[in-house]
Amino acid sequence: xxxxxxxxxxxxxxxxxxxxxxxxxxxxxxxxxxxxxxxxxxxxxxxxxxxxxxxxxxxxxxxxxxxxxxxxxxxxxxxxxxxxxxxxxxxxxxxxxxxxxxxxxxxxxxxxxxxxxxxxxxxxxxxxxxxxxxxxxxxxxxxxxxxxxxxxxxxxxxxxxxxxxxxxxxxxxxxxxxxxxxxxxxxxxxxxxxxxxxxxxxxxxxxxxxxxxxxxxxxxxxxxxxxxxxxxxxxxxxxxxxxxxxxxxxxxxxxxxxxxxxxxxxxxxxxxxxxxxxxxxxxxxxxxxxxxxxxxxxxxxxxxxx
Amino acid sequence: xxxxxxxxxxxxxxxxxxxxxxxxxxxxxxxxxxxxxxxxxxxxxxxxxxxxxxxxxxxxxxxxxxxxxxxxxxxxxxxxxxxxxxxxxxxxxxxxxxxxxxxxxxxxxxxxxxxxxxxxxxxxxxxxxxxxxxxxxxxxxxxxxxxxxxxxxxxxxxxxxxxxxxxxxxxxxxxxxxxxxxxxxxxxxxxxxxxxxxxxxxxxxxxxxxxxxxxxxxxxxxxxxxxxxxxxxxxxxxxxxxxxxxxxxxxxxxxxxxxxxxxxxxxxxxxxxxxxxxxxxxxxxxxxxxxxxxxxxxxxxxxxxxxxxxxxxxxxxxxxxxxxxxxxxxxxxxxxxxxxxxxxxxxxxxxxxxxxxxxxxx
Numbered sequence: 001x002x003x004x005x006x007x008x009x010x011x012x013x014x015x016x017x018x019x020x021x022x023x024x025x026x027x028x029x030x031x032x033x034x035x036x037x038x039x040x041x042x043x044x045x046x047x048x049x050x051x052x053x054x055x056x057x058x059x060x061x062x063x064x065x066x067x068x069x070x071x072x073x074x075x076x077x078x079x080x081x082x083x084x085x086x087x088x089x090x091x092x093x094x095x096x097x098x099x100x101x102x103x104x105x106x107x108x109x110x111x112x113x114x115x116x117x118x119x120x121x122x123x124x125x126x127x128x129x130x131x132x133x134x135x136x137x138x139x140x141x142x143x144x145x146x147x148x149x150x151x152x153x154x155x156x157x158x159x160x161x162x163x164x165x166x167x168x169x170x171x172x173x174x175x176x177x178x179x180x181x182x183x184x185x186x187x188x189x190x191x192x193x194x195x196x197x198x199x200x201x202x203x204x205x206x207x208x209x210x211x212x213x214x215x216x217x218x219x220x221x222x223x224x225x226x227x228x229x230x231x232x233x234x235x236x237x238x239x240x241x242x243x244x245x246x247x248x249x250x251x252x253x254x255x256x257x258x259x260x261x262x263x264x265x266x267x268x269x270x271x272x273x274x275x276x277x278x279x280x281x282x283x284x285x286x287x288x289x290x291x292x293x294x295x296x297x298x299x300x301x302x303x304x305x306x
Numbered sequence: 307x308x309x310x311x312x313x314x315x316x317x318x319x320x321x322x323x324x325x326x327x328x329x330x331x332x333x334x335x336x337x338x339x340x341x342x343x344x345x346x347x348x349x350x351x352x353x354x355x356x357x358x359x360x361x362x363x364x365x366x367x368x369x370x371x372x373x374x375x376x377x378x379x380x381x382x383x384x385x386x387x388x389x390x391x392x393x394x395x396x397x398x399x400x401x402x403x404x405x406x407x408x409x410x411x412x413x414x415x416x417x418x419x420x421x422x423x424x425x426x427x428x429x430x431x432x433x434x435x436x437x438x439x440x441x442x443x444x445x446x447x448x449x450x451x452x453x454x455x456x457x458x459x460x461x462x463x464x465x466x467x468x469x470x471x472x473x474x475x476x477x478x479x480x481x482x483x484x485x486x487x488x489x490x491x492x493x494x495x496x497x498x499x500x501x502x503x504x505x506x507x508x509x510x511x512x513x514x515x516x517x518x519x520x521x522x523x524x525x526x527x528x529x530x531x532x533x534x535x536x537x538x539x540x541x542x543x544x545x546x547x548x549x550x551x552x553x554x555x556x557x558x559x560x561x562x563x564x565x566x567x568x569x570x571x572x573x574x575x576x577x578x579x580x581x582x583x584x585x586x587x588x589x590x591x592x593x594x595x596x597x598x599x600x601x602x603x604x605x606x607x608x609x610x611x612x613x614x615x616x617x618x619x620x621x622x623x624x625x626x627x628x629x630x631x632x633x634x635x636x637x638x639x640x641x642x643x644x645x646x647x648x649x650x651x652x653x654x655x656x657x658x659x660x661x662x663x664x665x666x667x668x
Contacts, residue, residue, distance in 0.1 A: 104351055
């Protein structure tokens, strides 16, 4: 029981960056743009966030810089893909490679710098509740933010008029265009949002999860976020479940190893992937519903009929 | 800068091929005693603060002490890419090339055959040729010192070991650490946690948290990032640095670190090339020749512990003590080493079983 609360806290920290990045990518994909550059944007967010804290000492500046860093890289993607109609897959891959290199270049002076991590914000009264208090109400700003964003993205896509328009653009850009919606502008906004969220995921990595800057520190989390969006069949709550499931089983298998369960370490390492895929496939096995949720125009370039 | 160098290398290689081989060959043999350029191939980024970082510290020392020019290429994947990079370095006038990862073994030998006048030094491999040497460090000697300190500092008698992959290099380190720890505290246990990665700061930190949550108060690691040390610092337990002194990340928590010191070896080998005494050889050095170093102790280490650790390090250095001297046996009882016996290098190089006291091996 004593182990449980710290273990769950670790799960939350492991899931938060995945949640940010996946929610951002979800919105971009819902608008019909597949951005494979998540990993690169995360890294740029991580280095910008850490640099800002290093230069100003302010955690708020770090979070903002992370957001801005991810967004800046997504501007490059947006211009190439939406402006020049470059291939989304190729540009996204290039963006990841570019992000890895650029973040390494920018972060040269930051290697070996220590930071104590984002301050924890204990909500008054609520954080005093036994068990639930430390579990839910003693986190840093970005963890609260990730809960809020999960709800906001859900509300936006499912309940708001703007979300409806965005989904329309993703499902049929020609129809949306014919109705007079600015397809390219809407997609650009979605791409920017995706970049900003990936940037926040990066800022969380370098400011809270493991507060330091090292090249390539995201270690593939961008790709996991991308996979989560697909396996969650483009639904925000399933993205949330997927991120927590993946984070949870990663931590669970580490604990199981320390306890000495006689399962080979390689199998343990596979568990988070296997379990997440299995659960998400099971809850979304209805093929028609997948078709309904999947943005029909994803990855397709938009040529407005003159 | 290095990318520029690569471009230039490619251009030079192309021009060289057109202008004619004979010209190039005379140029190289004429400068045998004069080292114009030293090439380095790295598997990771120079900013990893671990394995590649340590090699790059050594490269800078080489530049500083001998005034030779060096070229490095980082993040080179093991395999076909490595072959291309090594060829470019060889073709663009490197007189000696250090390839610093195990997976560069076959590419290094292949290129060495094509460039008989260039010398190659391959880290952690076992295949040599007349122009290819191999070198590695006996890190397990350093880990034995860490184990000694852990045994004296741990109140719970349980140490956590964050490990990457179950290969002999890692298994050997776990065993050396455990044997040394149990010499000090016969009931000590080492809990191994595999993260299946050399480098994943988030996961390494999570592993440290899981260990601490289960009552472990000393952590060591065979992964490259300083994240576990940061967690140790935050949670108030002890930890050891990996590959380089990581004190800045854990000023109170780091007891010491095993430091990879390749610099002396690099200087020695390039000097040998300069005065024409370079020969193909195999080097596996430890604390004695200084290839493995113990970083300055943290403030938390009491004088008594420092004294014992110093003696162990000295005895290992001068050969009086071997970390794998019997008596000890494996956890499954299949292997046992009697009093007076010492495991030979061949057994150590292929080690794939765990000594008693290791939990979570396999």
